Amino acid sequence: MTVKVQREDFDVGAEIAALTAGRSDIGGVATFLGLVRDIAGDEEISAMTLEHYPGMTEKMLADIEAQALVRWPLDETLIIHRYGRLEPGDRIVLVVTASAHRKAALESCEFLIDWLKTRAPFWKLEETGQGEHWVEARESDDEAATRWNKTPAKAAQ
Amino acid sequence: MTVKVQREDFDVGAEIAALTAGRSDIGGVATFLGLVRDIAGDEEISAMTLEHYPGMTEKMLADIEAQALVRWPLDETLIIHRYGRLEPGDRIVLVVTASAHRKAALESCEFLIDWLKTRAPFWKLEETGQGEHWVEARESDDEAATRWNKTPAKAAQ
Amino acid sequence: MKILYFAFLRQRTGLGEETVNAPDEIQDVAGLVEWLKTRGPGHAEALRDVSAIRVAVNQEFAGMDTAIAANDEIAFFPPVTGG
């Protein structure tokens, strides 16, 4: 049940190992790792800067994590989100969910990353050959997150 | 596009790092890590031994991986499955899928682990306080895998 | 009260944060926005199109009609793009 919003990079293997160390009740660990792509839309990007609202971001991330814990029987959850300037190939975000049951781990991981990719209070400044611009919120991503409001959690039934 | 069936343990962080090294076209990496639980059904287990059919197992794993590549736009896939004697908390299976798009990574990861957990040619001998017994195939798991025959891949549409 | 600006609002106001004493008659976010616009051309430009702006009062999403008080932390930012 951990949330970290940080400038520093993270170590996926070490984070998963720490989460599962000494546990024999966890059957499945689902992970989503988000990386910076060199293409955004049709445009080549050389870097991006993630700005966030310190304090509010952590609160919102802790809140969505708490929602996942209500909907699915989870043993552990972890969200790490970076901010600052990132280049293509860099790690941005990590979601880890652990449960006795693989469906609960997989579904809650998807739920959290859908939310993070659309609702988390971050703003992206992309650097391209044509200069810098702020990314606008995307409709399609919003749909992915909205889906969870309509669909009851399968694994929790 | 790698399949490994091995007795040895594996390093999740190192595997993901190797898969994404030097890549800037991958937006998302979905991972499922399966661990041995100390409970199976209602029974406490002290260990289990996974037996498999060398040759056929690798062939079937490569085949399901190829099916995932047809259904989703994936940049990389990795399946590692262990065999031999494993104790609670030990890693059994790792699925990693990488794509430009997070839905493709998440869905294909779920597709592969559903298949592996139900159709992969492994047999489990569980050790309990009452001795050893072979685990029988489970209906509920079979349903999870069968679902994929009916549902067209959302992300591939 | 403490005012925070993020993304293009931070760039246009030239401020990440400022502490202001708004007049007593300003009771809600809408009133505050109108008053902040008078603080300079950067503020006026940043806050010109309220449909492009989201607001949080004390780190909770709020609306133009949300009531505000002297010690509140009020943040203005574009719709979030996610991580």
Added chain:
Amino acid sequence: MKILYFAFLRQRTGLGEETVNAPDEIQDVAGLVEWLKTRGPGHAEALRDVSAIRVAVNQEFAGMDTAIAANDEIAFFPPVTGG
């Protein structure tokens, strides 16, 4: 032909693998099963309930009516439990 046994079939036959020369009149898996059962009480017990057995011919899932030939690799095992 090469016969492989896995899981409880390996335990009951006491063999992981054996090479056999089945009579020429044996043309399919069903015939092979009946013939293998005559090789001893362990074989008879292992292969008694064919509904509990799955078969692969040359590493492809097969049925009781699948044709077999002299150089085939034929494996008997319980329904797979997955990983």
